[in-house]
Amino acid sequence: MNHSKYDMITVLGATATGKTSLATHVAAKIDAEVISADSRQVYRGMDIGTGKDLEDFTVNGQSIPYHLIDILDAGAQYNVFEYQKDFQKVYEEMQKRNVFPVLCGGSGMYIEAVLKGYKLAQVPVDDALREELSVMTLEQLVDRLSKLKRVHNNSDIQNKKRAIRAIEIEEYMVHHPELDLQFPEINSLMVGIDFTREERRNRITQRLHQRIDEGMVDEVQGLLDSGVTPEGLIYYGLEYKFITEFITGKITKDRMVDGLNVAIHQFAKRQMTWYRRMEKNGFLIHWIDGKLSLEDKTDQVLKLYQLD
Template sequence: MAALTYNMVTVLGATASGKTAVAAHLAKSIGGEIISADSRQVYKGMDIGTGKDLSDYFIDGTLVPYHLIDIAEAGYQYNVFEYQRDFLTVFDKLQKWGKFPVLCGGTGLYIEAILKGYKLIQVPVNEIRRNELQGMSLEELTLILSGYKELHNTSDIENKKRAVRAIEIEEYYQKHPEIDLSFPEINSLIVGVKFDRDSRRRRITQRLKDRLQNGMIEEVEKLLTSGLSPKSLTYYGLEYKYLTMYVTGDISYDEMFQSLNTAIHQFSKRQMTWFRKMEREGFHIHWLDGYMPLPEKIGQIKRWMQS
């Protein structure tokens, strides 16, 4: 008998790992729905460049429901605080509907904002208090902070800057007791999909070529003609940065392709670094070989859910 009952499955992986298809097929087979954990797929009209792969949600002619995709206008700067708020709204609805949530994405910050189990609040900077605290030693700051909460880990007192901010946050909570800091109990099975490094690199490059041939350039042109400024579009990085530079004539096609291909490889490496950091911090990620046939992946995840 399982010692713990999972009430969510998290499917994560670097870009081009095939995690969306895994999550969608899993959700369909267990009566679940997808909650996206991707910081750029929230934007409307940014489909190919963000890799929404919406076709993956259609299985045997039916749509696997998904959430937190296409919820913000392109040009807006959506953030992790808003993401956590929106996730909690969806999670609550799925529980009431009796639908099993499958969290899927590659944005480590968003995933951790859910799995760490504490609510994020946008606490404003208190310049006066900050100036008072700046002159204190790290030991003095640690003592002040320990008066507000138990220091279960050392991340808040790694340095003076973090300690000052942590105190600032705790004192804000003290002055605003009406703030709801409760967080639902989430016990998620965490599944990662990965390929070996060489395979991941080949998949990334081929995926980029496919997207360029299937409308990604036209997508950027459409966003620019819709009124979005080159500066605003460049903010989203990667595809939107380099394709904007190409479309506006700042770089050639070859320069765009080489620079973008390199940038996506670097991004993928950072994603894997983040997931390894999660493991060091105590998150148990069950890794699936990307080459495993899809039905076998789903079967393995179900066995993990029962173990």
């Protein structure tokens, strides 16, 4: 059912921008399935605090299948390299079933890792090689890199530091072919949900109070009761850090709410900075006005998707 040049649609945006409902509405229209790109929604039992919004996966009575949500027990640690491997499995399995994927998330690093096919996680620093390359010009570095791989990614050759790292990765892969994940090249339509800073702040604050009313503190208490250590939860940051500190008596409820509000605003700002950097590195993100109705936003995505 893919009449488009794209292999995937990616819906991204800062926290509290309504990514999930847009992704699921788009998926409903084109019979797609959603792959989550969120570094904390992989954990079971961490629902309200990570903003899973699982009710959004039912659109007009239709259940939208989703992947890479609830795949690990709370307390486990997870990283971008494991995410890549898990994504690849899901992506290939969906291709076999001829199902179109909609990637949805706020974790810029995870999104970038699958769209660029990072090989970063396993490749150690090679100081001797770095020293040897440091005297070369950017032009010479690009030349050397192009002998190792097809250079079609401008972000690899933006400056000497990046070109050196790209060569380091490719050289390492030559000597360790067993590690070379044949990562699929994915041509994704990228859509971002855009709000002004002021609108984003209001949405974050409103959503925080809503989630506290929905029982976010009880959720964290339940995780502690089930045997996850306070340190294990604090590791996840944001909601889990502040609420655990409140439950264990380190901070007051007011301090928890205020501290969390500030921390989520800072987190959203970092997310936006990551997306802007991706744009500078050559990713084309189509920004859609967040104030539009869900129907209008969905139509805009579908128009972009069907344009060839």
